[in-house]
Amino acid sequence: KDLQENHILWARGLPKMFGRWRAGEKEFWFPNGARITFYHIEVEDDVRNFQSAEWEYVYLDEATLFTPYQLEFVYGQWRTSLPIKKRLRLASNPGGPGHEWVKERFVDPDPEGTGEVWYAADTHTTRAYVKTTWRDNSHLEDDYEFTSLATVPESLREAFKEGDWDLHVDRFFTTWNARRHVVPPFEVPASYRKWGSVDWGYTAPMCAQAWARDSQGHHFIYKTLHQARLSNEQQAELMAKTFPEIHTWVADP
Numbered sequence: 001k002d003l004q005e006n007h008i009l010w011a012r013g014l015p016k017m018f019g020r021w022r023a024g025e026k027e028f029w030f031p032n033g034a035r036i037t038f039y040h041i042e043v044e045d046d047v048r049n050f051q052s053a054e055w056e057y058v059y060l061d062e063a064t065l066f067t068p069y070q071l072e073f074v075y076g077q078w079r080t081s082l083p084i085k086k087r088l089r090l091a092s093n094p095g096g097p098g099h100e101w102v103k104e105r106f107v108d109p110d111p112e113g114t115g116e117v118w119y120a121a122d123t124h125t126t127r128a129y130v131k132t133t134w135r136d137n138s139h140l141e142d143d144y145e146f147t148s149l150a151t152v153p154e155s156l157r158e159a160f161k162e163g164d165w166d167l168h169v170d171r172f173f174t175t176w177n178a179r180r181h182v183v184p185p186f187e188v189p190a191s192y193r194k195w196g197s198v199d200w201g202y203t204a205p206m207c208a209q210a211w212a213r214d215s216q217g218h219h220f221i222y223k224t225l226h227q228a229r230l231s232n233e234q235q236a237e238l239m240a241k242t243f244p245e246i247h248t249w250v251a252d253p
Contacts, residue, residue, distance in 0.1 A: 011036065040068060044203060047073040053132070056080040060087045064096035068205050068228050073099050088125075094159040100226065107165045111178065133163045186220055188212045196246040198239065203228065206235050210243050 011028045012021050019030040026038040041047060044146055047070045058078045064072065080086050092102060106129045109118055113131020120127050134144055141147070145161065158166070165179050188194070192212040199207045210223035225242050227235070239246075 010040070015242075031218075037203065041070055044069060046070075050074065050077050053077040054081065054088045056082060056084055056087075056132055058087070059091075062092050062094040062096075063090040064094065064098040064102050065092075067097045067203065068101045068226075069203060092161065094163070094165045095156050099165070103165045106225075111165075113163070116244050119137070131163050133161065183220070189241070191215070192220075194242055194246060195248040195250065195252045196239070198235075199252045200232075200235070201228065202230070208235075208239050208244055 012023075014021070014028065019028055021028050039050070043141045050073070055077050058074065060066065060071075060074065066074070075088070078086060078088050090102060090106070092098075094103075105120070106127060106234060107113070109127070110116055110129045112127045115128050115130040117126050119125075119127045134140055134149065149157060149161060166176050192214055194210065194212050197209050197211065201207065205226045205228035208225040209221050210224055212220045214220075223237065223243065227238060230238065
């Protein structure tokens with residue numbers, strides 16, 4: 001329904017001089033042979049329908065509603081053998097199963113969302129995050145904040161209202177504030193007590209963290225690991241490699 005109302009109706013309404021709409025394939029064809037194809041991903045393994053696809057331009061709407069596995073799979077199809085510059089665009093509100101995946105890759109390097117382009121060495125691509133809120137959407141009614149937005153759950157409402165990626169309904173610590181709870185990186189002294197915590201996962205990623213405690217009782221998380229689709233043995237091996245200094249672990253039962 002969202003795909004139909006938010007995107008397909010728009011494509012079908014384009015003037016015929018721009019190209020032809022093919023309803024059966026949900027594709028819009030341009031005179032030069034280029035096409036826009038619209039897809040809907042409902043369940044986890046729907047992305048396997050795109051196995052071996054090659055997409056020069058990928059646009060994901062409401063990206064955080066996809067799981068990390070789906071996002072990684074789609075990301076893997078973003079490739080081309082043509083001499084053109086490929087592009088990936090994500091539009092999304094905070095919250096949802098893909099929240100942390102999007103936040104770590106696009107929001108955290110530029111929390112203010114200035115749109116400044118930076119180089120991502122892990123994928124050899126450039127990235128940028130442009131922060132917007134409902135106030136930037138000229139198509140919304142003036143009382144949107146007090147009507148439509150007021151029906152959203154309170155914790156998620158504030159995230160939507162201000163575009164705050166540190167506030168969302170799925171987070172256990174709803175009072176989290178990066179300005180208050182994050183400190184500049186520092187070398188953890190050998191005198192600090194260290195241990196690790198892990199929450200097992202497979203489809204939803206496992207999460208492992210290294211903790212340190214100073215003499216005044218302050219606790220620091222100084223290293224984290226998130227990974228999906230790993231067996232128990234693979235998770236253990238990756239944790240041992242990532243946290244060689246940790247010998248005591250606390251695990252979710």
